Amino acid sequence: xxxxxxxxxxxxxxxxxxxxxxxxxxxxxxxxxxxxxxxxxxxxxxxxxxxxxxxxxxxxxxxxxxxxxxxxxxxxxxxxxxxxxxxxxxxxxxxxxxxxxxxxxxxxxxxxxxxxxxxxxxxxxxxxxxxxxxxxxxx
Amino acid sequence: xxxxxxxxxxxxxxxxxxxxxxxxxxxxxxxxxxxxxxxxxxxxxxxxxxxxxxxxxx
Numbered sequence: 001x002x003x004x005x006x007x008x009x010x011x012x013x014x015x016x017x018x019x020x021x022x023x024x025x026x027x028x029x030x031x032x033x034x035x036x037x038x039x040x041x042x043x044x045x046x047x048x049x050x051x052x053x054x055x056x057x058x059x060x061x062x063x064x065x066x067x068x069x070x071x072x073x074x075x076x077x078x079x080x081x082x083x084x085x086x087x088x089x090x091x092x093x094x095x096x097x098x099x100x101x102x103x104x105x106x107x108x109x110x111x112x113x114x115x116x117x118x119x120x121x122x123x124x125x126x127x128x129x130x131x132x133x134x135x136x137x138x139x
Numbered sequence: 140x141x142x143x144x145x146x147x148x149x150x151x152x153x154x155x156x157x158x159x160x161x162x163x164x165x166x167x168x169x170x171x172x173x174x175x176x177x178x179x180x181x182x183x184x185x186x187x188x189x190x191x192x193x194x195x196x197x
Contacts, residue, residue, distance in 0.1 A: 047160045055153050062146075110146045117150070121157045128161050138164060 024133040028126040030087040035129025039139050048125050055118035056089045064111025065101025066093050079112070085119035085126075144185075151180035 019027075019038050028035025033048035060066075069084070071077035084090050093099050099115070102108055131137040159173030 043166075044160050047156065051153050051156050058149070107146065110150075114150065114153075117154065121154065125157070125161065 018139070019133065021130050021133045024129050025126055028129040029085065029122070032086060032089075032122050032125060035126060036132065039129060039132045041132065041139065048122075052086060052118050052122050052125070053089055055114045055121075056086055056093075059111045059114030059116075059118065060093065060098055062107035062111030062114060063102030063105035064099065064108065064113075064115045066090065066099025066115065079116050082116045082119040082123075085123045086115075087122065090119070147184055148181060151177050151184070155180060 018024075018040065024035045024038050027038055031049070032052035033045035035045075036042075036048060037045035066083055067076050067080035069077060069080040101111075105111070128137070132139050155173045155176035158176055159169045163169035163172050
């Protein structure tokens with residue numbers, strides 16, 4: 001573990017010809033694990049893709065709702081933004097007409113939780129990939 | 140699956156896997172951290188469930 005007072009530059013890892021932070025961030029957002037794949041971390045990329053896309057599918061299978069982005073109800077708006085953080089799977093759900101939400105299903109709230117948390121976790125994964133791209137974390 | 144415990148265990152497994160993979164580079168240490176996060180989530184949720192049962196459910 002790096003000491004907190006140690007300069008970041010001293011431990012920064014050269015990223016070579018790998019894509020920069022901007023490209024990594026966009027790819028990581030669109031495709032869970034894509035940013036880590038660009039940075040050469042294929043194992044981590046596979047885990048992120050499998051788990052986050054899996055959570056999204058579980059959420060839909062449980063009857064969760066893909067919320068529309070509208071802020072008349074602030075919590076609905078925030079949930080929608082969270083779901084969009086998972087990238088392409090959310091877009092495919094929109095195009096496929098999925099995620100109508102089955103309010104009377106016993107697993108409806110579980111489904112929403114899986115859908116929202118999948119997006120929030122992907123937001124953290126995007127930031128992690130950006131750290132790798134910027135050399136703040138080992139590639 | 141409609142079991143509350145089953146859904147909670149599944150959710151904890153997913154979350155702990157992502158956090159452990161993100162926070163550790165070595166697979167061995169990642170597995171250990173993931174197991175600790177998973178155990179913490181499940182035990183805490185189970186304990187809080189029983190506390191709420193005795194506090195509000197009887």
